[in-house]
Amino acid sequence: MVTIGFDKCPDEVYKRFEGRHIISIRDFDRQDIECIISNALSMAELLKKDHRQARHLLEGQRMGVIFYEPSTRTVLSFETAMELLGGSVSGIKDPKVSSAVKGETLADTIRVMAGYFYDFFVIRHYDEGSVRRASEHSRYPANNMNEGKTIPAINGGDGSNQHPTQTVCTDMPTVVKHFGTLDGLVYLFNNDLKNGRTVHSFVEGLMLCKPKKLYFCSPTQLRTPENILRECAAHGIAFEQIPRYEDALPEVDVFYDTRPQLEREQLPDDLKGKIRAVYTVRADEIRSKAKKEMIILHPLPRDSKFNSPEYAVDSLPQARYFEQSHMGVAGRAGLLCLLKGVRL
Amino acid sequence: MTAPTEPREYMRIRPIHNGTVIDHLLPGTGLFILNLLDYTTLRVTPGLNYNSDRIPGGKKDIIYMEGGDLTADQMGVIAVISPSATINWIVDGKLSRKTHPVPVPDELGDILLCSNAKCTTNTEGGSRRFKVLQQPTDTDPFRVLCRYCEKEFYGPLVRFYTGQTLKDVRRGRFEFRR
Incomplete structure (x- = not known):
């Protein structure tokens, strides 16, 4: 490399x-x-x-x-x-x-x-x-x-x-602006990892880097595609699929939240309810468990029906999604x- | 109806003078492979369930083609469908070259179909290209990546342009397109 x-x-x-x-x-x-x-x-x-x-x-x-x-x-x-x-x-x-x-x-x-x-x-x-x-x-x-x-x-x-320009023109420059590097960081991807093209592009970009670890946190139905996980393994990138983000939070440097892509896949009501309950980025969790230097990114838009990250997160120092958008x-x-x- | 006077005469396959013999095909795959080849103007003789001492089960299919040649795409799918295949090139009535195992090229084209319904090759049409990620081996399934939608397909789910998957072909579930 x-x-x-x-x-x-x-x-x-x-x-x-x-x-x-x-x-x-x-x-x-x-x-x-x-x-x-x-x-x-x-x-x-x-x-x-x-x-x-x-x-x-x-x-x-x-x-x-x-x-x-x-x-x-x-x-x-x-x-x-x-x-x-x-x-x-x-x-x-x-x-x-x-x-x-x-x-x-x-x-x-x-x-x-x-x-x-x-x-x-x-x-x-x-x-x-x-x-x-x-x-x-x-x-x-x-x-x-x-x-x-x-x-x-x-x-x-x-x-x-x-969505390559979201990765190389928006997401990665924001990470580099904050950490000076893309390597050696712990990344967590949250929510709809199946249909979110920004996640696919970002993870594929990270395969050219040396991240410390990737966490993929999503409901079973919206997991990261198998071929992307296989490629991570082939590139020697450590990764783990986790059911909830809270436990990994203390380790994470870059928290990449997404929204359920309802325009691509209709989800049953019980799954929507689970997404609200489990995958919403909550201010109290960030305050109590996340590093101060961690950054929260989101490709936006934030779907008001799911409200993640919840609005209270906006005022935390970790919230960088509007800066990312700029x-x-x-x-x-x-x-x-x-x-x-x-x-x- | 009277029996032919010399049955051996009309049953004999006329020897190839210049062309190709695709030998040692897994039994049941010969007609499908023939269907993938552009044989419209060629003299072609398929042979089904011939005796074989190489293939487990003791049977093989074989295709004799007078004239024509095989494209890299066609050779690639022959190798994928029937890894046991051997291709013999006949020039002036003599064996000129023998290929086994048949190579799968790094990229396959229109001979495959993308299995992703949302791929532009299925919605708007146009040519198709697939990167071969894994050649078929005894332990690893054949894997390809669509150059357009970037979706990966493996083993039995790989789809041919005739619409059937490798799984269909191995089970003998296919129809002729002509």
């Missing part, structure tokens, strides 16, 4: 990203992840100092957003990032008003939009693998001076499969610069 750390990214790693599609964590190696995180943290500093300084970095570039599933944070953070960098955004945010309702495939939509002078695509689609398929058609056609070159396609979530803008702005070879 060759690492480059989180300072300035070497040129040879930087160059790998120009024109690259961002589809899955599986396409990355450790250096790739470090490079993206390093850019996210540099961009966060730049924006904090004076966000107007970023306005020239991607001036005149155009981003096409194609969102066939609801989104708040992902689409808005990409749009905000593009605007802060001086670019513009347009596209489809409601499939009901696109030709998808007439039966058009995503692959055809991309082939059409590729000729409309976009420089990036950010795609969220309910079919698993759909963004990888779309990326195969994402290149400038004959009407563009860049004919034949790749238009980077970024996966904003493909069903319950992957990191998404800097992380995605940093990634967009990487994909166009713009050095920070």
Whole structure:
């Protein structure tokens, strides 16, 4: 495992990203992840100092957003990032008003939009693998001076499969900001680990690192997929599936909470009740058992019907999920610069 | 109805001059494998339940194909369905090359079908690609990963493009697509 750390990214790693599609964590190696995180943290500093300084970095570039599933944070953070960098955004945010309702495939939509002078695509689609398929058609056609070159396609979530930018632009930079590393930490993933694509991407990213231990805490029906557990074992990562998070809490450095993904799987009422009773992150448990330095992350949204983490957790020093969400803008702005070879 | 005067004559298989003999197939798998091959324009002779001293149970299937060749995909599934298979290449009436065990390539394509109903290859169609994670061995089941939905399938659940799983084929539950 060759690492480059989180300072300035070497040129040879930087160059790998120009024109690259961002589809899955599986396409990355450790250096790739470090490079993206390093850019996210540099961009966060730049924006904090004076966000107007970023306005020239991607001036005149155009981003096409194609969102066939609801989104708040992902689409808005990409749009905000593009605007802060001086670019513009347009596209489809409601499939009901696109030709998808007439039966058009995503692959055809991309082939059409590729000729409309976009420089990036950010795609969220309910079919698993759909963004990888779309990326195969994402290149400038004959009407563009860049004919034949790749238009980077970024996966904003493909069903319950992957959400790579949540991991490398949002979750991991937040961890590195707090601990200075991804290695040697104890991570706990809580709640719906079966359908939560952010968990799948994060755990796959951690396979490129050396975490001390991973805890997976979920009801039996919503356990982490077997192939991910098998891969953890193959990478020599210590992990344990636990029925309740409280007992592991004193050891944990990063507590990653999620919500039940009811839009992907209907759950019986008794299971919903169990989730509320057992898997809700409660302020009294955090106060009494967690380390002070522990951070609680959540990809959000927090489902008000389950209320986890409960609202009382928001005021605890461990609660970092809004900060994590804000990191998404800097992380995605940093990634967009990487994909166009713009050095920070 | 009169009996043929020389029954041996019409029962004999015409020798292959240039082509392929897929030998030592597990009994019951020959017709399914034949179904996966593009044999429309070739002269093909399937042989079922021939005697075998190599396969436990003492029976084997065999396929004689005059002309044509096998793709890496086709060889891969032959090896998966019937690890005992041997492929003989015949050139000018003579054995030119023999392959056993038949290799499974690092990647398989459209010959497999993704078993995940939510995978884009099933919802929107298009070509399919599978990374072979584990070659079939006596102790480990065959495992593949769909390049698109990134779901992993193993052993008896691996599905062929004709719709059947390896489990169906081993139980003889399949139909011809033509």
